[in-house]
Amino acid sequence: MDLTGEQADILNMVKDLSTNEIAPRAAHYDRTEEFPAENIKKMAKLGLMGILIPREYDGAGLDSVTYAMIIEEISKACASTGAIASVHNSLAPCMIEKWGTDEQKEKYIPPMARGEVIGSFAATEPNAGTDLGSMKATAVLDGDDYIINGAKTFITAGPRTKTSIVFALTDPEKGFRGISAFIAESSYKGFEVGSILEKMGIRASETSELIFTDMPVPKGNLLGKEGEGFKIALSSIDGGRIGISAQAVGIAQASLEQSISYAKERVQFGKPIARLQGIQWMVAEMATKIEASRLLTVNAAHLKDKGVRFGKEAAMAKLFSSETAVFCTNKAIQIHGGYGYMRDRVVERLYRDAKITEIYEGTSEAQKLVIASNILR
Ligand SMILES: Cc1cc2nc3c(=O)[nH]c(=O)nc-3n(C[C@H](O)[C@H](O)[C@H](O)COP(=O)(O)OP(=O)(O)OC[C@H]3O[C@@H](n4cnc5c(N)ncnc54)[C@H](O)[C@@H]3O)c2cc1C
Numbered sequence: 405m406d407l408t409g410e411q412a413d414i415l416n417m418v419k420d421l422s423t424n425e426i427a428p429r430a431a432h433y434d435r436t437e438e439f440p441a442e443n444i445k446k447m448a449k450l451g452l453m454g455i456l457i458p459r460e461y462d463g464a465g466l467d468s469v470t471y472a473m474i475i476e477e478i479s480k481a482c483a484s485t486g487a488i489a490s491v492h493n494s495l496a497p498c499m500i501e502k503w504g505t506d507e508q509k510e511k512y513i514p515p516m517a518r519g520e521v522i523g524s525f526a527a528t529e530p531n532a533g534t535d536l537g538s539m540k541a542t543a544v545l546d547g548d549d550y551i552i553n554g555a556k557t558f559i560t561a562g563p564r565t566k567t568s569i570v571f572a573l574t575d576p577e578k579g580f581r582g583i584s585a586f587i588a589e590s591s592y593k594g595f596e597v598g599s600i601l602e603k604m605g606i607r608a609s610e611t612s613e614l615i616f617t618d619m620p621v622p623k624g625n626l627l628g629k630e631g632e633g634f635k636i637a638l639s640s641i642d643g644g645r646i647g648i649s650a651q652a653v654g655i656a657q658a659s660l661e662q663s664i665s666y667a668k669e670r671v672q673f674g675k676p677i678a679r680l681q682g683i684q685w686m687v688a689e690m691a692t693k694i695e696a697s698r699l700l701t702v703n704a705a706h707l708k709d710k711g712v713r714f715g716k717e718a719a720m721a722k723l724f725s726s727e728t729a730v731f732c733t734n735k736a737i738q739i740h741g742g743y744g745y746m747r748d749r750v751v752e753r754l755y756r757d758a759k760i761t762e763i764y765e766g767t768s769e770a771q772k773l774v775i776a777s778n779i780l781r
Contacts, residue, residue, distance in 0.1 A: 414466070422481035427480075431748075434753050469709060472705045480655070483753075503636055525644075541554020549621060560609055560611055569588075659754045
């Protein structure tokens, strides 16, 4: 792909950060499940926590194609950091930018764009995942505040977040049409971080429950209008999926690069295994799927940048790239043989990290529903 001069410069800067700072710490963060605060600080310094946010709100003001390339590079080095960066960059600040009032934008976007505040997206509940319309959290208007009660789960960076977009029912009778979105601050009374959940992969991204008990949220923090929450969530996730697709490409690319160097150095039957056709076919399939995944991701990002509909293409990209990540990391372990199954190998971590890309911001089945509904409308 041809890059503009600016894109090439940014990508070189990100590659430098990823290779020299982020990748060397990835195994540590995976093992300890410690939040990669140092990585986030370094990214913030380079403007990588407000990639899509206009400069007037202290963001980097970059386009979605550049965003996808950045998330791929970061995720190639550390998928946990990639998850935090993707969710933070593409959801809370962008949602406020698109749906917020001028006051909301001025108050909440700049600290997130500067990376001083981590944003989160709190939609999922224990019994409402793909079926967000069955959520139970409620928001009842009482004077100048909405009083929110409910429990969210699986929230990325939940324990770190200071600004969370919280979804709750303002009109439970209306089902998904009764969902509204709110900007909640973690300092509000009744905002509580529940259990931090232990995970198979992206172990350092700190996924937790968030519990709201009689939490007053000022009326002025309603995002959009009452009843627009579902629409806001779905349209924001379309953009988020470009990030997850890029994350999947990064994980897959890392597994390919590990496989190539291992195949060249591992000798069996008197020659490097890279010279065995069985290994070559795996590498060829991995490389081809990665190329296709990257193109699908860039295509969705390009459509988003053009301001045309991109929901179907973002779902296609996420579906294909996440399956590619799972396929490639599996093959990478196969190429490494028994050594690939050992905890000290990068491919072992990549295999665990890859799986989440088929689940969050909509499962693969949910992507197929989006694609089919666009095609069969
Ligand atoms: C590590 C991690 C981080 C996350 N981060 C966030 C976050 O920051 N914010 C947030 O709000 N959520 C977050 N999530 C939640 C995530 O988006 C949901 O897990 C996901 O949407 C699926 O919901 P579920 O887990 O309840 O699965 P379910 O919806 O219960 O699905 C179970 C199975 O049924 C299938 N299924 C469900 N409905 C259909 C259908 N109509 N047709 C066909 N198959 C169907 C699914 O594809 C899946 O295979 C995160 C999850 C994880 C694991």
